[in-house]
Amino acid sequence: MTESVERRRAIDAATKLYLEGKPLDMSSLASSLGIGRATLYRHVGNRDELLATVLAEATQRTYRKAISASSGVGPALILDALERFLHAVDRSKPLRALTQREPAVFIRLALMPGAIEEVSARMVAEILAEQTSQGHLELALPAQVMAEAIVRICDVHLYAPLLGGDRAEIDTALDLVAILLGQPRVHAT
Structure with missing residues (x-):
């Protein structure tokens, strides 16, 4: 199964936060990606x-x-x-x-x-x-x-x-x- 573009974008954005030593906040991440939290959860889980x-x-x-x-x-x-x-x-x-x-x-x-x-x-x-x-x-x-x-x-x-x-x-x-x-x-x- 291939990974969706949206999932990859979310993982990459979360990875960037991690590498910068910043906390992962799902609401902020969803906002930065221009999607809702429910959509983010659908793509990457909790x-x-x-x-x-x-x-x-x-x-x-x-x-x-x-x-x-x-x-x-x-x-x-x-x-x-x-x-x-x-x-x-x-x-x-x-x-x-x-x-x-x-x-x-x-x-x-x-x-x-x-x-x-x-x-x-x-x-x-x-x-x-x-x-x-x-x-x-x-x-x-x-x-x-x-x-x-x-x-x-x-x-x-x-x-x-x-x-x-x-x-x-x-x-x-x-x-x-x-x-x-x-x-x-x-x-x-």
Whole structure:
């Protein structure tokens, strides 16, 4: 099914607000698009659905950038891509603005099954399957199952500050993923 022009316009306008660190107000968004709120809701669903779409697209862009910049093969490539992704998300000013303004909404959207988790798992599953098919990686579980586990491990550790921790625990997440991939990380002493 192709996306409607109106839906795309609304998502793009919401994305612009997100990237500028501004809150997403559905009434203001509808007004800026020259449509009514009911029409906006018909095109994009409710506010949480629209915000989840914006964040899922940002997640996909960030994964693609991290994967394309990564090097190595097998577990090394996957860990490099994940490390780049996790640090990019941790440094994201728009995401920081959103999580400071609406931590409970973000936790609900990012840590519960939905658009963001689906995109993350799909991106990780693709790189796992690619490395497996090229003979650089052997998985104990199907790529999709492994990807879902990796995403959940990374999310809990990346968003630790929102869950009561002091800071993102990126190294811990990467250490756990490395163990899952059968290649524990070596840390400089």
